[in-house]
Amino acid sequence: MSSRPNPFWRELFGELRRFGYVEGKNLIVGRFSTEGHAERGPQIVQQAIEFRPDVIFAFSSRMVLLLKGATTKIPVVGYTADPVSFGIISNIAHPSGNISGVSTEAGSELDGKRLSLFKEMKPSASKISFLAPVGFWDSPYGRLIAEHAKTVGFTVVSEPLRNPVVEDEFRRVFAAFKEQKIEMIFVPDVPENNNHQKLIVDLANENEIATITATAQFVKLGALMSYGPDLADLVRRAAGYVARILRGEYPGVLPYYQPTTFDLTINLRTAKALGLIVPPALLASAVEVID
DSSP states (O other), X not given: OOSSOOTTHHHHHHHHHHTTOOBTTTBOOOOOOOTTOGGGHHHHHHHHHHTOOSOEEEOSHHHHHHHHHHOSSSOEEEEESOTTTTTSOSOSSOOOSSEEEEESOSSTHHHHHHHHHHHHHOTTOOEEEEOOBHHHHHSHHHHHHHHHHHHHTOEEOOXXXXXXXXXXXXXXXXXXHHHTTOXXXXXXXXXXXXXXXXXXXXXXXXXXXXXXXXXXXXXXHTOSEEEEOOHHHHHHHXXXXXXXXXXXXXXXXXXOBOOOOOEEEEEHHHXXXXXXXXXXXXXXXXXXEEO
């Protein structure tokens, strides 16, 4: 398990407990993590398979893709971005194979909406980058987001996080952002970012760079804004799928869940610190405003 545990594990195990599965009583849990070293992915997948579990819960699109290539027998519940764009499945309603799960996206168009809101917050901004590892940038999904950014009017500057993705690497990337005069960064929902939320927010604010994230947790820590679904709810839904599979259901008949509601959260204190005036229309559309 990572030394910086994913903040949503509590939601996962709490929901499993509600379904009657309690670790140490009737549930044995094997924990496997790359610890920020993406190159260890295949090794971690092999270790998980050798554990011979009844179901594997995988907390990233990249890990689910590795599992897809490694096993067609062990049921997999994924917590991923858009599974079709990533090539995980071809049909949301009928995954048909051994993989189902929950998506943080409703297609890549959601990121187009995020970037449009970001541009609305600061119309003069032109240079943007994504805080994401190389695997994200190189994926079909990452390339789609870059195209959305260009369509909105941003120039995308590539500065991927390199392995191992640890604190020093985040500091290196933010130093590069400052040197390249990046005005805004998009923080996608990837494990590397979720495991370093406060560090990311602190570095962004220290370097006076505006951030939009996929989850309100970052905004509550001081990020500028977020637009996305309730991620804790998604984790609980994934736990429900894990419980159903443990009870004998097959993942191929479980529709890959996609959220239908998305909330805008804005941190007014951070906007003021960045010298931004939040447009009234944007403020009115926010579900939560932190002042």
